[in-house]
Amino acid sequence: MKKQAWEATFEDFAQNVFTGSRAPGLIVGLNKDGExxxxxxxxxxxxxxxxxxxxDTIMGLASVTKSFTCMAIMQLQEAGKLSVHDPVITYLPELRTPDRAKTEQMTIHHFMTHSAGFPPLPVDALAVNSSMREVLSDxxxxxxxxLKKEDVKPVDTFADYLDAFNKQEYELLGAPGQYFSYSNDSYSLLGGIIHRVSGKPYDVYVKDHILDPAGMSSSTFxxxxxxxxxxxxxxxxxxxxxxxxxxxxxxxWEDGLVVAASGLLNSTLRDMLNYAEIFRTGGLVGKERILSEESVKEMMRPHIRCSYHSYYGYGLEIQPDFFGQTLVGHGGAIKGVAAQLTILPECGITAVGLANLVGTPVEGVVTAAINTLAGRPADASAETYSEEYPVPVEKLGRYVGRFISGEGADLSxxxxEGALHLVQNESIDGIGNKEKYSLQPIGEDYFWVNFAGREFSVGFIHDEDGEVKAISFGFRIIPKANK
Structure with missing residues (x-):
């Protein structure tokens, strides 16, 4: 069959991106109105x-799994077994944080929207078998x-997880609901709530109530x-x-059922396009209703700002103005996995991209397919800025510093010469490239960066005295290191 013009344009672009990525393999698929x-x-x-x-190749989904976790919560809310506005300590009374009053204010909604106030923490690494071996050997x-060496122990049960979480030493970023900071721990804790409320382990619940009804027969934890x-x-x-x-x-492969809710489902392109139907149709896969239309709307509602142009719903990122349409999706990245789920509900487009190497720019490839299908250049960006945002050189100095997270990120x-630059001293996977990336001012405390081939916004967070206390990078608020 002869290729359409958009397909040829897309494939030229995607092949160049793929070649430059070093990934062994990448696959992308689009459906229109379910076909x-x-x-x-x-x-x-x-x-x-x-x-x-x-x-039909089974590949990892990493954090795309988070939308399944939120879907399970919404199903349990529909069943009257919980409310997203319930305090989490109703279901996790053992939970401890550095501030008891704030702990009591944390709701399931805050966990679902990464807004409970947790900075990036290292607890998940203790529950992932391969990561734990790396920690113990280095x-x-x-x-x-x-973590103190005596606290570095394998996490095999949810009780182990809560114990390790409760031993963390950190400061909450702020009051619940104040800041968005991507938190794998919040989702691992949601997995525990799902187990306690439903009576089924998280992985079993998702299989019984989402995977099987949606016909996802090649998807497994x-x-x-x-x-x-x-x-x-x-x-x-x-x-x-x-x-x-x-x-x-x-x-x-990364493995650890205790933290499965934060990102350890494996699936296929075919199964994931089935799953995407839930968001396109308002809850249906074929004639099977997985979720109510109202619950789907709540998942896709922009609850909290997570970057300069986008918001976070429940397990989904929302871009309200993607060339005049709403774009909904989520990415995923762990060892051996790069994944992207994207839905344009208003025009019936669903798309999935999967690769077998972390860092592969699958989101950009999926967006390029959507762009070329619509007649736009493959690299067209909906994230535009009307003018440069001037910042006096004397004010730029307040952003200077080193920022380190509990997940291993290390940035300076x-x-x-009168301009700000970002340097990656070390990354979450332990690799630092030491390259300098220019930070372009775009708004009050916001900058734009082209970081290793990816463009996104970077923000800075101030304390009560106006001093920079953290950087918002890669959806995470990374605290400033003490001098």
């Missing part, structure tokens, strides 16, 4: 054996900045299931070799 519109794979699910990627691992399927990706990761970052096939903001 297959386009499927395209680049590279391989196994580069060594040259095995192709297909719509005495210089960044996690030891935040269990690595033990993978050998049963004929079409499963190999995941790839980086390791240092003579000062260079070497790509290699890594058999060690420096002032050189």
């Amino acid at each position: 297959s519109l386009y499927r395209k794979s680049f590279g391989y699910r196994n580069a060594e054996q040259r095995l192709e990627l297909t719509p 005495e210089n691992h960044p996690i030891y900045r935040f 269990y690595l033990s299931d993978l050998p049963k399927f004929p079409d499963v990706t190999t995941i790839y990761h980086y390791r240092e070799n003579n000062g260079e970052q070497e790509l290699y096939p890594d058999p060690d 903001v420096i002032l050189e």
Whole structure:
């Protein structure tokens, strides 16, 4: 069949992006009004054996899983078993934070919208088997900045998780609802709430109430299931070799059911386009109702600002003005996984992109497919700025500093020749490139950065005295390090 013009334009763009990404394999698919519109794979699910990627290749979803977690909460609310406005201590009375009064104010809604006030913390790493082994084998691992060695223990149960969480030493970012800061811990705790309220472990609940009714027969939380399927990706990761970052096939998938609710579902392009129907139709997959229309609207409602141009709903990011339409979606990134789910409800478009290497720009590839289908340039951005935002040089100095998170991120903001730059000293996966990235002012305390091929906004948070206390980077509020 002859390609349409938009397909050729998209594939030229996507091939260039894919080649530059070093990813072994990437696949993208679009549906229109629930019907297959386009499927395209680049590279391989196994580069060594040259095995192709297909719509039925099982791949990781990482944080795209968070929308499933919120869907489970909304189902339980519909069943009258909880309310999103209930205090979390109703269901997690053992929960401890540095501020008891604020703990009592935290609601399920705050957890769902990453607004409870938690900074990035290292607890999830203790519950992911492969991460835990890395921590125990490396005495210089960044996690030891935040945990005492005697507290670094495997987390095998939810009780273990709560115990480890309660031992953290940190300051809350603010009052519940005040700030958005992406929190895997909030979602792992939601998984515990789902278990206690439903009587089923989180993974079992999601299978029974979402995966099976939606016909997602190739989706699973269990690595033990993978050998049963004929079409499963190999995941790839980086390791240092003579000062260079070497790509290699890594058999060690991230695994840890205790934190499954924050990002450990595995699925396929076909299954995920089935799942996307829930958001396109207002709760239906075929004739099967998974969620009420009102609950779907609440999930897609822009509850809190999470970047300069976008908002967060329940397990979903919302861009209210994507070339005149609402764009809803979520990305995911863990070892061996880059994932993107995108829905344009008003025009019936659903799209999914999956890759087998973390850091692959699947969101950009999916957006390029949507752009070219609509007749726009592949790299067209809806995030535009009418004019430059002037900031006097003498005021730029207040943003200078080093910012370190409990997840391992380590950033510096420096002032050189009258301009601000961002330097990645170390990343969440332990890799730092030391490159400088220019910060372009776009608004009060907001800057725009092209960071390793991705463009996004960066913000700064002040304390009561007007001093910068944190940077908002990658959806996380990262505290300023003490001098």
